[in-house]
Amino acid sequence: MPPGVSLSDFYYILPELVLTGGALLVLIADVLLPKERRAALAWVTLLALGATAAALVPFANTHVEVAHGLLAVDRFSLFFKILFLLAAAITVLMSIRYLETEGAASPGEYYFLILCATLGMMIMAGGIDLITIMIGLETMAVSFYILAGYIKPNQRSNEAAVKYFLLGAFSLGILLYGMSLMYGLSGTTNLRVMASAFVGQEKDPRLMLAVILVVAGVGFKIAAVPFHMWAPDVYEGAPTPVTAFLSVGSKAASFAMLIRIFVEGMPSMSADWRLLFYVLSILTMTAGNIAAVTQSNVKRMLAYSSIAHAGYLLMGIVAGTARGITATLIYLMIYSFMQLGAFAVITLLRRKDVVGDELKDFSGLAFRNPFAAFAMLLFMLSLGGIPPTAGFMGKFWLFSAAIDAHYYGLAVIGVLNSAISLYYYVRIVVFMYLKKETSGSDPVITPALALVLGVTVMATLVLGVYPQLLFRVADVSARTLGVAGITAAIR
């Protein structure tokens, strides 16, 4: 056993180990189970996710660095791990009927890849070393490359996979080049050691180049403008549950990585990266919203909306204060529920002959399936930031963080953008409630989808009225980072 690594390190990565075991179990079960009983794989997957969640319990108040500072087990990573597990579970529930409709050959591989992606995200959230971050990122990304192209007979799905893969690999190159400079200039791969090594080097042009490269690399992952061009195509082409997971899990994991790298790794450079994110934030929300206005495909529209949301989320990073990070965490959690819920409704509309992601497919939904329409209405209002939904609370927190840090201009642009965004969210509502009923079979809600919609609707409503608990949890999570350091550097 190498020095510095002990058995206790394995104890601390218990949740990751359980998840890995679960993933392998799904893969084996896929081979062992007879064809007609493979539907049970979804429940095995959920069991694995549940076991992982249970394995998180002992670490509720842990705050340690594992394996010589490769991984941190702290409240911050715990917050994200809960988010990932929830998102993965909801995605699995959404996938059951979708896979049946698509007639996908082997659901086992699909669920295995979902679990692998979740594992990668969990490592990203915990990673405080360039090596672990990179491995987590790639575990997630490679799983998603395959998932995006999972419906092989569908050319749109294939194209989505190729585009996602090419731009993902390209962004990895950029990110790694930035990381190599970070390593070279600090002599370490550990972010926390790096932070102190960078003090006093703020004016080094090579370090600035590193910051720019890493911002660009991360920008691809969170789909910030101008690094967003893959997102609409991939979101539109990929299987709907995968799109949902991609737009929630991958985005959240990338934000976790972003916060780890910049807040923990380069607090002394905060003036530089905050400026870059300031520009990115404005570009992202504005371009995302304006592009979304013209879309007629709902998945594509939600892709642009998701881009715009990356812009809002960046506001918390730009603020750079503990309140800002808290706001980003809060909004990520809230965003996950409303986004997953919206995609669940799209999944619901998918039937043998109907893709169900065009605006016209929503015509008269309120009369064909009132519950689904009501859920979609709620998610749209929440994404648009109308009280008393969770989305309003989240945006409120983000804007207040920006104002707190004296970014009045950013807050004004943010609120104007959310007014613009209302236009296209309301358009879906118009189709659902105000347009003539179209003929065609009524979408049927399966128990799994009912559960998904129930959970997401409840979360969107409850967090809109009683957000206090989430606020406290997010606040504690954000404060486990060394944010105080940056705040001092800013003022």
Next chain:
Amino acid sequence: MVTLNHYLILSAILFAIGTAGVFVRRNLITILLSIEIMLNAVNLTFVAFGRALGSADGQIIVFFVMTVAAAEAAVGLAIVISLFRHKESLNPDSFASLKW
């Protein structure tokens, strides 16, 4: 005398070549190769820094990057083949059922 800066300049040039390749080439396989060049530029930087700093971390991370690159290439080629079955073309411009 070959110093650290020589390595860094070489890797920067490699990286630039790779990046340019991604943008100007119109063949999926060539684009893939350009990305590999970028990753090798990264490797070179890590190794050069590792040697200059006398730390093993730089060498270690290169192994990880190589592994990751191999995994990516395997998956990537599989995806490209699957798409090729649909279209019989490797020109990204011909894949326009989604707006590029």
Next chain:
Amino acid sequence: MHFPILTSLVALPVAGAILLLLVNGDEKKSAPLARNIALVVSLLVFAETLLLWSQFNVASGEFQFVERHAWIPAFGIEYFVGVDGISLLLLVLTGFLTPLALLGSWESVQKKTKAFCIVVLLLESAMMGVFISLDLFLFYVFWDAMLVPMYFLVGIWGYERRIYAAIKFMLYTMAGSVLMLVAILGLAYAHYSAHGVYSFDVLKLYQLELTPHQQLWSFLAFALAFAIKVPLFPFHTWLPDAHVEAPTAGSVILAGVMLKMGTYGLVRFAFPLFPQAAMFFAPALAILAVIGIIYGALVAMVQPDMKKLVAYSSVSHLGFVVLGIAAMNTQGVSGAVYQMLSHGISTGGLFLIVGMLSDRRHTRLISEFGGLKKGMPHLVAAFLIVTLASIGLPGLNGFVGEFLILLGAFRWDPRLAAFAATGVILSATYMLWMFQRVNYGPVTNEKNANLPDLKPREWAVIVPIIAVSILMGVLPNLFLRPIEPAVERMLTHFHQGAPTRIQADVSPQPPAPSLRNAGSTR
């Protein structure tokens, strides 16, 4: 602990809406039951507002029936509600108009009746919430939440161009209110810099000393949100569309209550929170108000559509309200509040009557009517009284408010009063001309000959309106008594905050940097 009566005003309609969700069955079976439940619930709410009035201490200008609970302590957000004389009467107005709006749409709404009743009740709940909130965050939540039911009311049960009108209404209002959100956050932050804690409590924020730049920008943000809602010229273009396309109930609630939220916001928030900036901008607001009075009246004169005519008359009448507020003296503000109530009654009545006519003929064009007096004398008589009330005939409700406003404006600047007074004459012209063309003369159109007169349900709608408008004209003191202490209290505070009219020292400067400097140099 006393019974949380204000909370119940918000909760009761919501409870009614939830009860309605349980009503099952197809349209034929569920519709009458749903209508009756909604009517009973709204009447209960009205009874509760009257109870509130009877328990209210009219001599005091302080907030009463206060309820206060922590909501989001991390940011000093509270569930903090209370009423003074101004909001009390607006609550009563809301409670009064909602059952009438339901009755007025009793027969004209024939599809998705259950949903219609739910939406009206939710709307009532949100409007009540707006008037009772004393926490800015809570206020904003109700303010925005109100948009959604109104959007559906116009969008589903409206006329031909309803979707366009609904979207325009929503986006217009939203665009105005989001900037107010930034200003609200800025205020909370200013409170934090001054006292070390965040607060959205209006009473605490009244006491806050702000720099001129903070006042300037915050006032502009608040005023924009409220000006769009009022609507003040030139932000009024959404109103005719929304009114014309809305169903009768929508028009009644929109004109009767929602427009008052803009002027209420000016009285409760924009002016007392930022007295110096308010002083600085008051002349500009007053001039826009006077332009609105005259412009609204002139445009109303040439409208071929009765509903559109009434809509533009609202622009004109609300101009008076803003003028009274901008004058910032007792007569002006009391008159403005009185005019808010009075306009709610008379315009609500006009929309209800136009609704009755259009139920009978399925058109609202003035040229389609004529000579109605012969066929339905009772309806025409009611129409006449409501028209006269709207014009401001002494002895009816419209007179008192306009008179007080003109008095207040005259004490401030006689020129404004003079221009505004022409609006009174113009309003008599367009209203009476419309009335004459619709009701007098020969019956030119066969279809008008045999229209039925008022039905029992319509009597039930129109009698309360006429009764209240006579009551308000004859016994204005009954209504002015709760208003005046609240207005006095507000004005005392206001003139402490803005001792003199500030001049050139707050010239506008580029937004972000100046605000940031203003914040950090405190």
